[in-house]
Amino acid sequence: MAKRKIRIMVAKPGLDGHDRGARVLARCFRDAGFEVIYTGCHQSPEQIAAAAIQEDVDLVGLSCLSGAHRTLFPRVIELLREQGADDIVVIGGGIIPDQDFPKLYGAGIKAIFTPGAPLEAIIDWIRTNIKPRK
Amino acid sequence: MADESEETDKLRKIREGDVRTASRLIRNLEDDLPEAKSTIKRIFPHTGRAHVIGITGPPGAGKSTLVDALISSFRKKEKTVGVLAVDPTSPFTGGAILGDRIRMQRHAEDPGVFVRSLATRGALGGLSKAVGDAVHVMDVMGKEIIMVETVGTGQQEVEIINHSHTVIVVLVPGMGDDIQAIKAGIMEIADIFVINKADRDGANQLLSELNAMLNMAPEFPGGWRPPVIRIGNVFDSGPFGESLVELSAAIGDHHRRLMEKDLLGDRMRRKALMEINEALRDAILAPILKELAESGEMDRITGRLLRKESDPYTIAEEVARRFLK
Structure with missing residues (x-):
């Protein structure tokens, strides 16, 4: 009996070892009934894109608190595109100044959540925007 | 149902090792789609080439770290590697955290390595229901070594023997007295025992308990007495590397023994059943x-x-x- 499940990867690109937030998210995604792959800290965009494809996830959630999101987030999207995996939705979170939002949205990031975003809002966004396949 | 040429194309891509197609198929198998089963019908005749290694043991024993180290050692021998890492699904929410991959991420960019995490989705026995077919998919992709890592197991999750040619049971010191070593279940399925974190207290005691247990065995099929390999602190790279060479040699020896003594047939019959x-x-x-x-x-x-x-x-x-x- 077919049952589609949403698979999400939570990843931390770049030189940023602060993963409390990413772990809290991973846990709350689990409690929302999603399957969550957590890749740990210090990942290159190349590692993240490769892992997302190997795991066939629906969504990648990038977390960055180091200030390098303007470079790292678009690079992940670019790599997914290059490998024909642009159906994987990418969202971002962390310490991201408002003025960077347009650049990130322009690069293809579908949503950005910053400190104070309620967990329910993130889960609701996922439920609304990521449909289990077919 | 996908049409004929689409299916042929899919089969070709998988045989060429295309990760995206293979990973999507594994996803469809997990989700139990009927068309995924028809693909398996088509790839099944091409399966049976890989050496499938099962890795099992209690939670936190160091299975994923060991798999990571084994990936490196197989890659040094220029073997291609597939890994299926299983973690538990919540019985309450149906969600899961698949965390084995964290230990193996340094291989993410190596095209010769394909790591796929699976959630148990209610299956008992320490694996996911899709794992058998996922092994077939990686096999057809041409992965020479396929490692299947179970969830952290208790005493009874022995399903892994139905999927592997070589079973490695990973133990750590300090988990119980010597009665544990003579119980049925997981202690009976090992082709190779690993005492992980062997720099800790109790490793020698565990070693002698395992040897005492093995000494009591009436016979070993094909004359293979499971070796017990001590592996120390992963951060102490010299000794860790040496014990890993020992482990990978034992895996090779076991595979050769299976071939020479025609024991593979028994394992394959078990899997077929x-x-x-x-x-x-x-x-x-x-x-x-x-x-x-x-x-x-x-x-x-x-x-x-x-x-x-x-x-x-x-x-x-x-x-x-x-x-x-």
């Missing part, structure tokens, strides 16, 4: 359960049971009489 069993259950039991659920009869039966108007055996006999001619 299990696959037939599961396929039959899907083909026969699943439609019955579906009909009972959809017609509302399942609720009525459950009510009868709760009111003690009947018992599970009588109900099962009634259902069987009706559906199985």
